[in-house]
Amino acid sequence: MPRRNRNPLRTCIGCMRRDFKERMVRIASRRGMVKLDVVGSAAGRGGYLHPNSRCLEQFTGSRIKEFRSLKSRVDRETRSSIAEEIRRRLDSGMKLE
DSSP: OOOOOSSOEEEBTTTOOEEEGGGSEEEEEETTEEEEESSSOOSSEEEEEOSSHHHHHHHHHOOOSEETTTTEEOOHHHHHHHHHHHHHHHHTTOOOO
16 A cells, blocks of 8 residues: 655745745635735635745736636736735744644
């Protein structure tokens, strides 16, 4: 019987690179609202971002209107507020998990 992978991989919606899930921050989309999922288990579709400035800038400045992983449109203002919330949490030393 094959072993299950204990370290799931996800694709960052900023840089589009695959990495381990635990190294990323989850963004959840439910009923048209997109927000940071600090716990990592909120209901709804999820997308993942590396918590670094390069990926946050690429996510914020992306020309993509609808992210496939979220199955939702995310306007630039919402992306900026999500990125700013991640930066604030990192700067204050708060956990992102």
